Amino acid sequence: MSLRPPPLPKLQRPDTGLSGFLRVFRYTPRALRLVWETSPFLLIALGLLTLASGLLPAAVAYVGARIVDAVVAAIAASKAAGTPVYGEVLRWVLIEGLLVAITAGVSRATSLSQALLRIQLGQRINVMILEKALTLELTHFEDSELYDKLTRARREASVRPLSLVMRSATLMQSAVALLSYGALLTQFSPWAVAVLLLAGVPAFIAEAKFSGEAFQLFRWRSPASRMQMYLETVIAREDHAKEVQLFGLGPMLLGRYKGIFDQLYGEERRLVIRRDGWGFGLGLIGVLAFYGAYAWVALATIAGRITLGAMTLYLNVFRNGQSAVTSGLAAVSGMYEDNLYLSTLYEYLETPVAPAQGSATQGPLPQDGVRFENVAFVYPGSREPALQDITLHIRPGQSLAIVGENGAGKTTLIKLLTRLYTPTQGRILLDGLDLQDWDPQALRARVGVIFQDFARYQLLVGENIGAGDVRHFNDEPRWQQAAEMGMASAFVKGLPAQYRTQLGKWFRDGRELSGGQWQKIALSRAFMRSGADILVLDEPTSAMDAGAEAEVFTHFRQLMQSRIAILISHRFSTVRMADQIVVIDKGRIVERGDHASLMRENGIYAQLFSLQARGYQ
Numbered sequence: 001m002s003l004r005p006p007p008l009p010k011l012q013r014p015d016t017g018l019s020g021f022l023r024v025f026r027y028t029p030r031a032l033r034l035v036w037e038t039s040p041f042l043l044i045a046l047g048l049l050t051l052a053s054g055l056l057p058a059a060v061a062y063v064g065a066r067i068v069d070a071v072v073a074a075i076a077a078s079k080a081a082g083t084p085v086y087g088e089v090l091r092w093v094l095i096e097g098l099l100v101a102i103t104a105g106v107s108r109a110t111s112l113s114q115a116l117l118r119i120q121l122g123q124r125i126n127v128m129i130l131e132k133a134l135t136l137e138l139t140h141f142e143d144s145e146l147y148d149k150l151t152r153a154r155r156e157a158s159v160r161p162l163s164l165v166m167r168s169a170t171l172m173q174s175a176v177a178l179l180s181y182g183a184l185l186t187q188f189s190p191w192a193v194a195v196l197l198l199a200g201v202p203a204f205i206a207e208a209k210f211s212g213e214a215f216q217l218f219r220w221r222s223p224a225s226r227m228q229m230y231l232e233t234v235i236a237r238e239d240h241a242k243e244v245q246l247f248g249l250g251p252m253l254l255g256r257y258k259g260i261f262d263q264l265y266g267e268e269r270r271l272v273i274r275r276d277g278w279g280f281g282l283g284l285i286g287v288l289a290f291y292g293a294y295a296w297v298a299l300a301t302i303a304g305r306i307t308l309g310a311m312t313l314y315l316n317v318f319r320n321g322q323s324a325v326t327s328g329l330a331a332v333s334g335m336y337e338d339n340l341y342l343s344t345l346y347e348y349l350e351t352p353v354a355p356a357q358g359s360a361t362q363g364p365l366p367q368d369g370v371r372f373e374n375v376a377f378v379y380p381g382s383r384e385p386a387l388q389d390i391t392l393h394i395r396p397g398q399s400l401a402i403v404g405e406n407g408a409g410k411t412t413l414i415k416l417l418t419r420l421y422t423p424t425q426g427r428i429l430l431d432g433l434d435l436q437d438w439d440p441q442a443l444r445a446r447v448g449v450i451f452q453d454f455a456r457y458q459l460l461v462g463e464n465i466g467a468g469d470v471r472h473f474n475d476e477p478r479w480q481q482a483a484e485m486g487m488a489s490a491f492v493k494g495l496p497a498q499y500r501t502q503l504g505k506w507f508r509d510g511r512e513l514s515g516g517q518w519q520k521i522a523l524s525r526a527f528m529r530s531g532a533d534i535l536v537l538d539e540p541t542s543a544m545d546a547g548a549e550a551e552v553f554t555h556f557r558q559l560m561q562s563r564i565a566i567l568i569s570h571r572f573s574t575v576r577m578a579d580q581i582v583v584i585d586k587g588r589i590v591e592r593g594d595h596a597s598l599m600r601e602n603g604i605y606a607q608l609f610s611l612q613a614r615g616y617q
């Protein structure tokens with residue numbers, strides 16, 4: 001038994017050139033627009049607060065210097081007067097106290113606005129991601145790359161626009177602070193300003209480089225992380241718990257989960273060590289610059305070029321200026337990182353979807369029914385056709401049964417008829433009009449379908465039935481009618497809250513149904529489409545007992561008088577009732593006719609029928 005997950009592909013190193021670096025910033029305007037559209041008020045408030053928090057520290061430093069100078073002057077004045085003279089000291093202390101209180105208020109207001117914006121923006125981006133998911137086709141959902149994008153976007157990208165705004169704000173704040181510090185420091189020496197700015201650059205370059213690598217790592221590990229998420233689901237969710245326990249799969253699955261971690265950890269560790277190692281080394285340049293400036297300012301004070309107050313001011317300004325440079329440059333490299341992650345969101349949101357579909361709500365030959373003309377279909381990524389040379393005609397009032405081995409192509413045929421996929425060759429017509437030209441809504445209203453892997457929604461019983469026709473999702477009388485036809489009403493009446501009983505175990509008081517009961521719910525769901533004139537049932541009764549099945553088909557036949565009924569079944573007792581039966585083998589129709597003619601033909605159908613009939617004797 002292998003606990004090791006399959007090996008991962010090699011990690012690609014990112015392109016670290018300047019043009020690559022700058023190109024990454026292309027998402028910034030879009031993200032800022034998104035934030036603006038989410039809440040202009042909060043964004044403006046953040047802008048103003050940022051400006052204020054950029055200016056306040058320099059003001060505090062300036063007032064601090066005035067206090068020192070005022071104290072020195074007051075000491076001299078007191079000595080001369082022989083009595084304490086306080087001069088302007090207390091006034092400056094009061095002003096500094098006020099400024100510090102305002103700084104605290106501004107910082108609170110900033111984090112408050114950020115928190116509110118983060119909540120609103122998170123919701124907005126999640127809705128955008130889900131809205132896009134609603135426009136995707138079935139093929140997209142079967143594409144693992146799309147899943148990767150979707151997972152990455154949901155995991156990371158939803159917090160990035162706000163982070164981008166916050167970092168832009170930090171950048172702005174640092175720039176304003178630097179300007180004000182710079183203005184103060186040039187009075188000492190413009191060279192000091194140059195030292196201040198240059199000392200932060202090496203650390204910045206390293207940080208940007210490592211952000212790129214971290215993103216590449218995130219992308220690279222995303223299929224493996226998705227597998228980990230999947231394993232978490234399998235190990236810790238009720239629908240898998242039964243098999244996981246009985247087959248003793250737990251340790252194997254957990255082993256795999258750990259194995260993936262081991263594979264990922266090596267690369268993560270390498271990056272973190274390099275990132276922090278370089279960060280420390282290059283950070284030392286900043287320390288060196290500060291103490292160089294310290295010595296310089298101290299010597300200038302001793303030489304009497306500047307006052308003691310000015311010395312504290314310049315040292316303060318230099319120290320704060322350094323942290324402004326560091327945080328400004330960190331904001332730029334953070335913005336770079338945010339943009340990288342945003343690329344996953346926009347890549348996902350820009351997934352191309354099929355161009356606008358048809359708009360017809362009626363066909364030219366209303367009594368023509370359904371026609372398949374030379375239809376072939378190959379699943380994306382597959383080489384073998386799942387269906388080929390399919391030619392069929394079903395008129396209103398007729399029933400068609402499709403039989404064939406597992407994997408023969410029966411369900412695929414239904415997926416094409418319901419336009420979940422488009423034929424790779426040939427065409428399908430309804431009322432004489434190609435399905436592609438039909439308005440998707442009008443087409444869906446015409447077809448009621450229930451697949452063998454129907455969804456089991458953890459919603460109310462009635463809603464599970466109502467899902468069959470969203471216009472009547474909450475319509476209890478319609479649920480009841482549909483449940484009568486789908487044979488569900490008898491057992492639903494026995495449930496604690498009848499149609500309002502919660503199904504599934506994820507929610508309070510949720511009830512679980514048996515396989516056959518679920519199938520009755522699904523069947524009722526198909527009967528919700530009372531306006532549909534094509535009803536397709538893909539193995540609808542496989543889990544039902546024989547009595548229920550016979551009754552379902554009596555209902556079905558009564559209902560179908562002038563409609564088209566298409567049925568996939570492995571039970572020949574049901575199949576034999578159909579007007580037309582087609583046998584599909586390896587994607588092709590190999591026999592067709594009614595029960596009697598197919599029996600006379602003595603081919604596959606006759607053999608399978610006799611085999612099953614013998615089983616019942």
Ligand SMILES: Nc1ncnc2c1ncn2[C@@H]1O[C@H](COP(=O)(O)OP(=O)(O)OP(=O)(O)O)[C@@H](O)[C@H]1O
Nearest residue numbers: 142379382386404405406407408409410411412413
């Ligand atoms: N989404 C898919 N992507 C790729 N191949 C698929 C997909 N669904 C089905 N196939 C392949 O297409 C072929 C036909 O599958 P289909 O589901 O139509 O068979 P079926 O006749 O309905 O089988 P069963 O009786 O087991 O339900 C199979 O070989 C299957 O592996």
